[in-house]
Amino acid sequence: MSQAPIGVFDSGVGGLSVLREIRARLPDESLLYVADSGHVPYGEKTPEFIRERSQRIAEFLLGEGAKALVLACNTATAAAVADLRERYPELPIVGMEPAVKPAAAATRSGVVGVLATTGTLKSAKFAALLDRFASDVRVITQPCPGLVEQIEAGELEAPRTRELLRGWVEPLLEEGCDTLILGCTHYPFIKPLLRELVPESISLVDTGAAVARHLQSLLDQRGLRASGPAQGIRLWSSGDVVAMQAVLPKLLLELAAVEALPV
Numbered sequence: 175m176s177q178a179p180i181g182v183f184d185s186g187v188g189g190l191s192v193l194r195e196i197r198a199r200l201p202d203e204s205l206l207y208v209a210d211s212g213h214v215p216y217g218e219k220t221p222e223f224i225r226e227r228s229q230r231i232a233e234f235l236l237g238e239g240a241k242a243l244v245l246a247c248n249t250a251t252a253a254a255v256a257d258l259r260e261r262y263p264e265l266p267i268v269g270m271e272p273a274v275k276p277a278a279a280a281t282r283s284g285v286v287g288v289l290a291t292t293g294t295l296k297s298a299k300f301a302a303l304l305d306r307f308a309s310d311v312r313v314i315t316q317p318c319p320g321l322v323e324q325i326e327a328g329e330l331e332a333p334r335t336r337e338l339l340r341g342w343v344e345p346l347l348e349e350g351c352d353t354l355i356l357g358c359t360h361y362p363f364i365k366p367l368l369r370e371l372v373p374e375s376i377s378l379v380d381t382g383a384a385v386a387r388h389l390q391s392l393l394d395q396r397g398l399r400a401s402g403p404a405q406g407i408r409l410w411s412s413g414d415v416v417a418m419q420a421v422l423p424k425l426l427l428e429l430a431a432v433e434a435l436p437v
């Protein structure tokens with residue numbers, strides 16, 4: 175079982191920002207990745223819809239032999255992780271949430287901005303996260319509709335992407351934010367652009383590396399770490415396979431063939 179692959183999924187290419195952290199930390203692991211690009215963005219969908227898609231994708235990945243699941247998507251985690259854990263109580267399942275705890279500990283101005291999808295920011299899980307970790311700081315949330323679509327299209331530095339980001343980030347800076355949480359797995363791909371728009375002193379926080387560490391410790395606890403050699407990465411998309419293939423080099427991922435997701 176320890177040689178079995180790890181299944182990772184997201185609404186699209188965003189979770190590849192998490193996959194690259196997993197690959198760096200756990201190079202002996204074989205990886206399966208599903209981009210639900212036919213239904214992106216999740217951020218504007220209902221929790222019921224996202225739960226239904228997450229269930230189907232989880233079944234598909236388990237059918238491909240996955241020994242663990244990573245929901246490389248904040249929006250899907252908020253909507254579906256509890257349901258998946260209930261369905262598969264024995265399976266290691268790693269979800270992700272905006273890095274409110276580390277940001278609240280790190281801020282010096284006491285003001286933290288959260289960039290995330292509408293779905294994540296509206297979720298009960300996010301409200302609980304704020305209650306738990308952000309009582310001593312001011313948190314300003316900023317949904318970013320349209321940003322995921324730009325990233326899916328590989329428009330990481332396009333004028334439109336810059337314009338959208340500027341419109342969201344400038345007010346946060348005016349409010350005194352010194353820490354910005356990238357609360358969606360797509361956003362680490364526009365970190366270079368964001369860096370151009372905010373002063374050096376502003377911290378940009380995401381959780382990809384922490385998720386890879388957490389996955390490592392779950393696998394260790396259960397004796398599920400692979401000892402290599404890894405079988406590499408298999409990728410599936412429920413949307414336009416050719417378009418996803420074309421975007422991969424921009425996301426710093428060496429070419430792997432994208433297959434059509436049958437669910």
Ligand code: DGL
Binds near residue numbers: 215217249322359
């Ligand atoms: N990448 C996802 C997240 O972390 C969702 C993006 C979307 O499809 O709206 O929230």
